[in-house]
Amino acid sequence: xxxxxxxxxxxxxxxxxxxxxxxxxxxxxxxxxxxxxxxxxxxxxxxxxxxxxxxxxxxxxxxxxxxxxxxxxxxxxxxxxxxxxxxxxxxxxxxxxxxxxxxxxxxxxxxxxxxxxxxxxxxxxxxxxxxxxxxxxxxxxxxxxxxxxxxxxxxxxxxxxxxxxxxx
Amino acid sequence: xxxxxxxxxxxxxxxxxxxxxxxxxxxxxxxxxxxxxxxxxxxxxxxxxxxxxxxxxxxxxxxxxxxxxxxxxxxxxxxxxxxxxxxxxxxxxxxxxxxxxxxxxxxxxxxxxxxxxxxxxxxxxxxxxxxxxxxxxxxxxxxxxxxxxxxxxxxxxxxxxxxxxxxxxxxxxxxxxxxxxxxxxxxxxxxxxxxxxxxxxxxxxxxxxxxxxxxxxxxxxxxxxxxxxxxxxxxxxxxxxxxxxxxxxxxxxxxxxxxxxxxx
Numbered sequence: 208x209x210x211x212x213x214x215x216x217x218x219x220x221x222x223x224x225x226x227x228x229x230x231x232x233x234x235x236x237x238x239x240x241x242x243x244x245x246x247x248x249x250x251x252x253x254x255x256x257x258x259x260x261x262x263x264x265x266x267x268x269x270x271x272x273x274x275x276x277x278x279x280x281x282x283x284x285x286x287x288x289x290x291x292x293x294x295x296x297x298x299x300x301x302x303x304x305x306x307x308x309x310x311x312x313x314x315x316x317x318x319x320x321x322x323x324x325x326x327x328x329x330x331x332x333x334x335x336x337x338x339x340x341x342x343x344x345x346x347x348x349x350x351x352x353x354x355x356x357x358x359x360x361x362x363x364x365x366x367x368x369x370x371x372x373x374x375x
Numbered sequence: 376x377x378x379x380x381x382x383x384x385x386x387x388x389x390x391x392x393x394x395x396x397x398x399x400x401x402x403x404x405x406x407x408x409x410x411x412x413x414x415x416x417x418x419x420x421x422x423x424x425x426x427x428x429x430x431x432x433x434x435x436x437x438x439x440x441x442x443x444x445x446x447x448x449x450x451x452x453x454x455x456x457x458x459x460x461x462x463x464x465x466x467x468x469x470x471x472x473x474x475x476x477x478x479x480x481x482x483x484x485x486x487x488x489x490x491x492x493x494x495x496x497x498x499x500x501x502x503x504x505x506x507x508x509x510x511x512x513x514x515x516x517x518x519x520x521x522x523x524x525x526x527x528x529x530x531x532x533x534x535x536x537x538x539x540x541x542x543x544x545x546x547x548x549x550x551x552x553x554x555x556x557x558x559x560x561x562x563x564x565x566x567x568x569x570x571x572x573x574x575x576x577x578x579x580x581x582x583x584x585x586x587x588x589x590x591x592x593x594x595x596x597x598x599x600x601x602x603x604x605x606x607x608x609x610x611x612x613x614x615x616x617x618x619x620x621x622x623x624x625x626x627x628x629x630x631x632x633x634x635x636x637x638x639x
Contacts, residue, residue: 294564336555
């Protein structure tokens with residue numbers, strides 16, 4: 208009886224002191240970024256309609272205006288993740304393309320994309336702090352190579368979803 | 376007459392304690408055991424035939440020949456114990472660097488050395504800063520109500536018990552969460568936000584196990600371990616980090632108390 212009491216007491220203290228302290232690290236997915244897919248419009252002769260076709264330039268560089276750090280450096284990709292500034296209502300990106308629609312044409316163009324949005328600070332936990340989710344509001348852009356923008360999903364959060372389409 | 380009075384009181388207590396059938400049988404057996412004695416020994420009235428008239432009055436009188444034994448069996452209220460928790464204040468000092476300060480006490484009533492209706496109350500204050508420099512400051516009162524049951528079948532009268540029980544706990548606290556940094560690594564911007572002056576009510580259930588040991592006269596000590604289930608699990612926007620009387624805010628948690636107390 209005495210021994211079992213002591214063992215019970217030790218186990219109790221162990222659980223009370225070691226088993227309950229919360230994790231100090233934030234384990235939640237906290238990457239929040241807007242995903243933009245690149246498309247071209249392909250004309251269907253039979254249906255007489257334009258259908259979007261994924262577009263991969265020969266190379267693509269992307270950076271935030273006023274920021275020396277490149278998000279993509281001459282990458283060959285048909286999508287880009289654009290991190291919207293959590294502490295501002297808009298973010299400006301520069302997209303520089305190199306691509307050849309045919310053997311005789313070589314395009315070296317640069318467009319500027321201004322994204323306006325509303326930030327929502329959502330408290331997650333003491334360890335994770337606040338996540339900032341964005342609701343896309345407006346797009347302004349130059350049309351050197353870029354033709355139009357289609358918004359698929361206004362809500363930018365931790366889900367890896369396609370938010371906008373950039374048409375060339 | 377005095378014995379009769381004592382016996383009536385005893386029977387009344389038996390009825391209150393919910394054990395009348397068993398004790399009526401005991402009284403009957405006492406009568407049967409004493410029927411063999413001479414009327415003179417018992418000072419009982421004789422009828423004309425010289426036989427003993429075994430009436431209710433006689434039964435009560437005979438049963439009163441063992442009043443102390445019956446009184447011990449029928450005693451419902453065995454005392455009230457006040458206990459102070461020593462573990463949490465010591466843990467606050469040595470284990471959590473003073474960021475959590477919790478004080479609690481309990482009062483339980485001993486009924487029949489079996490049942491212990493219990494009320495617990497306390498206060499806790501938390502001042503915690505996370506690795507990311509976000510700070511939680513909160514404090515509030517809590518109370519638990521429930522009962523323990525003596526799990527020992529032998530030596531119930533010795534003042535030493537193994538206890539198992541249930542509690543319903545509730546806490547009300549005021550808290551603030553400050554210095555939450557929102558840093559954007561790519562754009563190199565930072566802002567700090569705070570959520571001051573929030574109030575929260577939480578409640579939970581507990582399974583309790585522990586021991587209660589008599590040290591000297593009324594002085595006693597004991598411990599308890601608790602498994603707690605949070606009832607108010609709904610994730611509100613600004614949820615708490617710590618709940619007074621419950622612990623860190625997780626759906627389930629453990630608790631421990633080490634008591635020193637006095638039984639009145």
